[in-house]
Amino acid sequence: MRYAARAGALALLLTVGASATAQAQQERWWGFTYQGALTSGPTTDFIDQFSWRNLGLEGRKMVREDASVGLFFGWNVFNDEVNATTSLGAYDISGYQSRFVNAFPMLVTAHYYPGEREPGSPRFFVGTGVGTYYTETRAELGLTSVTITKWHFGIAPEIGVLVPRFGGGAGLLSVKYNYAFEAGSVEHAYWTFGVGWLM
Amino acid sequence: MRTNGPGRIGRSLQRWARLGVVLLAVGCYPGNGPTNVEDLDVVITTRAPDVKFNSYSIYAMPDTVVHFRPNIDEVNDIIELPRTYDQLILDAVAENMTNAGYTRELDPESNGTELVLLVGAVGTKSTSWYMGGGWWDWWGYYPGYPGWGWYYPPYYGEVTIEQGTLVLFLLDPQAGEGSDAQVVWAGAARGLIDSNLRSGSRITNAINQMFKQSPYLGSYVTIP
Numbered sequence: 001m002r003y004a005a006r007a008g009a010l011a012l013l014l015t016v017g018a019s020a021t022a023q024a025q026q027e028r029w030w031g032f033t034y035q036g037a038l039t040s041g042p043t044t045d046f047i048d049q050f051s052w053r054n055l056g057l058e059g060r061k062m063v064r065e066d067a068s069v070g071l072f073f074g075w076n077v078f079n080d081e082v083n084a085t086t087s088l089g090a091y092d093i094s095g096y097q098s099r100f101v102n103a104f105p106m107l108v109t110a111h112y113y114p115g116e117r118e119p120g121s122p123r124f125f126v127g128t129g130v131g132t133y134y135t136e137t138r139a140e141l142g143l144t145s146v147t148i149t150k151w152h153f154g155i156a157p158e159i160g161v162l163v164p165r166f167g168g169g170a171g172l173l174s175v176k177y178n179y180a181f182e183a184g185s186v187e188h189a190y191w192t193f194g195v196g197w198l199m
Numbered sequence: 200m201r202t203n204g205p206g207r208i209g210r211s212l213q214r215w216a217r218l219g220v221v222l223l224a225v226g227c228y229p230g231n232g233p234t235n236v237e238d239l240d241v242v243i244t245t246r247a248p249d250v251k252f253n254s255y256s257i258y259a260m261p262d263t264v265v266h267f268r269p270n271i272d273e274v275n276d277i278i279e280l281p282r283t284y285d286q287l288i289l290d291a292v293a294e295n296m297t298n299a300g301y302t303r304e305l306d307p308e309s310n311g312t313e314l315v316l317l318v319g320a321v322g323t324k325s326t327s328w329y330m331g332g333g334w335w336d337w338w339g340y341y342p343g344y345p346g347w348g349w350y351y352p353p354y355y356g357e358v359t360i361e362q363g364t365l366v367l368f369l370l371d372p373q374a375g376e377g378s379d380a381q382v383v384w385a386g387a388a389r390g391l392i393d394s395n396l397r398s399g400s401r402i403t404n405a406i407n408q409m410f411k412q413s414p415y416l417g418s419y420v421t422i423p
Contacts, residue, residue: 053229079230083238085412090248092412095241102227138228142241142389143360 026168029068030059033172033196037076039101040177041189046080046137047099053077056194058109066113072129072156074105076178076190098140103188105178107131107156122163123170129156133180135188152180152187162198172196237401240390242408246415250371250383256418258296258314258369259307264288265319278322280363280392284402291403292318292367295410300418315370315380320363322392327358361392365402367409369416384416 035054039047054077060070078101085094107129114124133154138147160174173195180188233239264285268277293303296316304312367386375381388405392398410416 077227077229079228081230081232091243091245093241093243094408094412096233096238098228098230098232100228100230136227140232142239143362143391144241 026164026170027062028059029061029070029170029198030057031169031172031196031198032057033174033194035074035076035192035194037078037193038191039078039189040191041179041187043078043101043188043190046139047078047101049078049080051076051078054192056192056196058198060109060111060198065117066115068109068111068113068127070109070111072105072107072109072131074103074192076103076105076192077101078103078190093141095141100136100138100140101188102136102138103178103180103190104134105129105131105154105156105180106134107154109156109158111158113162120164120166122161124161125159127158129158129176130154133178133188135180135186137186137188148184148186150183150186152183154178154180160194169197169199172198236391236393237404240388240401240405242386242388242405242412244384244386244409244413246385246413247381247383252383252416253418255313255371256300256302257304257312258301258316259304259312260289260293260296260316260318262289263318265317267319267321276324276326278324278361280320280322284399287399288318288320288365288402288406291406292316295406299410299416313371313373314383315372317368317370319366319368321366322361322363324359324361326360328356362389363392364389365405367406384413386410386413 033056035056037051037054039049039051054075056072056074058070058072060068062068080099081097082099083094083096085092086097087093108131109127109129111125111127114126117123131154133152134149135152136147136149138145156176156178158174158176160172160176163171163173165171174193176192176194178188178190178192264282266280266282296303301314304310307315365388367384368382369384370380371383372380374383386406386409388402388409390401390405
């Protein structure tokens with residue numbers, strides 16, 4: 001199990017020198033995640049691209065042996081460039097368009113960690129975030145740009161695994177589905193694939 | 200037993216911080232953006248609702264491109280457009296109308312017409328100023344020279360943007376209210392004015408695009 005934990009940490013997190021011989025019963029975690037992201041659902045009508053420009057900052061507090069609550073803040077950037085015709089009501093508009101979505105999730109999170117809490121062992125988790133998404137949706141066409149900013153109610157169900165390391169801290173690997181509900185005819189959805197480090 | 204000292208954690212944090220700085224540097228609006236002047240060309244079309252374009256078959260078009268001089272605002276200046284491309288514009292419009300199934304009436308005063316197609320153009324120029332310069336403090340980067348920095352002389356400049364807009368109005372002189380004819384379709388193309396030989400092809404492409412994105416426009420179109 002020790003070897004598996006270390007191999008997983010090395011392979012997934014590209015960390016070096018780990019020797020996962022023991023794991024303190026850490027009660028508070030915080031750290032960063034770097035994320036890849038893929039647009040989904042309504043967002044694909046505007047941008048249908050994978051993004052490498054995503055960051056997350058989160059903290060978790062264990063409230064039970066198998067549960068935590070916390071906060072998550074993120075920044076997701078999507079962009080696309082298309083030469084297409086867009087219909088807006090009675091108008092059809094053609095031209096080279098640069099499209100951008102910046103999303104900033106601000107969520108309260110809760111996670112459940114099934115199974116025994118064994119020192120040094122990976123801990124799988126499921127959870128969700130609930131809160132608000134601030135989004136900026138922007139289209140540039142010719143010398144003109146249109147920017148729409150909205151606050152959304154949003155949710156973010158998530159699964160993942162924590163890979164603890166000796167001395168505190170753990171690697172984090174997670175998949176999250178972000179859904180920012182409709183606000184003023186704008187809604188967004190996307191997947192994020194996070195790799196991070198919690199301390 | 201090996202332990203992770205604070206140095207390692209510190210280095211880890213520094214790596215994350217550097218990554219964050221890099222991502223912040225690329226900003227909220229990544230991407231290549233337009234690379235050619237034609238990438239900024241925009242074509243817009245619109246139509247009147249409930250108009251059956253296959254109920255028309257004859258149109259008339261003056262053999263002149265009207266060069267407008269509207270009083271639009273104080274920021275933009277109207278500039279004189281050359282008439283170099285007028286005939287090219289009229290030919291491209293006529294060809295697209297023919298392809299759509301409409302027949303051009305060359306003597307509408309005697310024979311009448313069902314539609315009138317008007318072609319116009321306008322050029323605008325807007326100018327922006329910028330300036331900068333002064334002390335650029337490097338204190339902190341070169342601690343051996345506190346208070347000293349590099350001095351850049353003030354600079355200024357201007358950016359002038361010249362744009363041309365081509366507009367097409369398709370009118371039904373029998374419709375409308377009073378003496379005003381009803382505009383049943385309109386197209387507009389706007390782009391930066393450049394002085395090279397690509398302007399002709401850009402204009403032709405824009406006119407073709409107006410008709411391409413208006414598939415309902417044509418006497419052959421079957422209305423369900």
